[in-house]
Amino acid sequence: MNNLVTWLRAELGRVEQIARAAGGGEWSADLSDFVEWDMVNGRRTEVGREPGARLRGTQAWVYAYPTVGAASVLENARADVLHIAAHDPAAVLRRIAADQQILDQHQPVWADACTTCGTAEEYPVPWPCQTVRLLAVGYGWEAPR
Known part of the structure; x- marks a missing residue:
């Protein structure tokens, strides 16, 4: 089997194990516990409760500790929480299942040609195909140079 496909199948397995170890479930962002920060005379004044946000469905928290001159740190932490929740273990497992099906459909049938992308006789597409x-x-994956 081609090195790329061997590597890809191993990578799909590795990522699947990570998602299952993380519980395999759905997470959502809970932004209610973010601290609001005010800068007064160069000093940070906290307004609110905890400097972080919880990912529902797990025990994970993302914390933000803004410093002087770093007004966007809190917004970046909010974006991190939303990004992490969008790529929760359940979403990763769905993506892996779909990618495995794509890989299974794009196998060489004859003479190292992908017959999903072309035909073996009239229009051979070398395998592994671009898909x-x-x-x-x-x-x-980075193609060897």
């Missing part, structure tokens, strides 16, 4: 190569890039 498989692009799928691998999404998981961090």
Whole structure:
């Protein structure tokens, strides 16, 4: 089997194990506990409760500790929480299942040609086809130079 496909199948398995170890469930962002910060005379004044946000469905928290001149730190932490929740273990497992099906559909049938992307006789598409190569890039594959 091609090195790229061997690597991709191993990577899909590795990412799946990580998602399952994280509980495999859905997470959502809870931004209610973010601290509001005011800068008064160069000093930070806290307004609110905790400097972080919880990801519902897990025990994970993201904390933000703004410093003088870092007004966007809190907004960045909010964005981090929303991003993490959007890529929760359940979403990762769905993506892996879909990617495995794509990979299974793009296998060489004859003479190392992908017959999903072309035909073996009239229009051979060398395997691994571009679909498989692009799928691998999404998981961090870098083509040898």
